[in-house]
Amino acid sequence: MSIDSSARVDPTARIDDAAEIGADVVIGPWCIVGPGVSIGAGSVLRSHVVIPGNSRIGAGNRFFQFCSIGEVPQDKKYRGEETWLEIGDGNTFREGATVHRGTGNGGGLTRIGSRNLLMAYAHVAHDCVLGDDIVCANNVGLCGHVTIGDHAILGGYAGVNQFLRIGAHSMVGGLTHVVNDVPAFFIVSGQPATARGVNAIGMKRRGFSPADLELMKKAFKILHLRNLTVQEAIPQIRALDEQSEVLGELIESVESPCKGLHR
DSSP states (O other): OEEOTTOEEOTTOEEOTTOEEOTTOEEOTTOEEOTTEEEOTTOEEOSSOEEOSSEEEOSSOEEOTTOEEEEOOSOTTOOSOOOEEEEOSSOEEOTTOEEEOOOGGGTSEEEEOSSOEEOTTOEEOTTOEEOSSOEEOTTOEEOTTOEEOTTOEEOTTOEEOTTOEEOTTOEEOTTOEEOSBBOTTEEEETTTTEEEEEOHHHHHHTTOOHHHHHHHHHHHHHHHHSOOOHHHHHHHHHHHOTTOHHHHHHHHHHHSOSSOBOO
């Protein structure tokens, strides 16, 4: 066991001899930290947090009560092979959030970036890849092999099927069942899930220019209102401004959808 001298561990917590606890980490009552777990400096486990094994956790993360982090995947193909969970810095996992390790068939790794917020009872399944600055509201459920781009927001009780991609800067409305990819910068909501428009508020909050926003609105009309196939729409979107970074990011998110696009 390697526990930094500045760490504070409640006497009721159970820390495996093969765990590594960094500087100024706080581990509260009744937490369990298993073998192969490393916890970076300044992270806090409030109480009753379980991290059973094979999890590399960065600095400044907060885990509220009853989180289950780095548990084995809920996948019938999993046969006990060594897999991992990696978490970046500055994330917040609220009450009852659950995150599972990867599977051998899926590359062996679930990865979560930095500064994400997973609200109460959100679930991240095996082999998911989350970028940075993402918000998953209460009870969001991600099936296996889901990829989410930076700054995406998923509303409460949204559910995402396996092997899908949620584009950067997009927004998924609450109670939405996502069964296709979500393009970057767009809002998808409803039953059935439908693209509703551009995430204009999100773009403004993150400092995109009015010109970028206008380009994205024009791209939305091309992709969703002209009855074109995706392959027909892409050249028209690119022609709006071939140098635009935001249009490039949008095009990248729609060029090769895993299971089609929400349109």
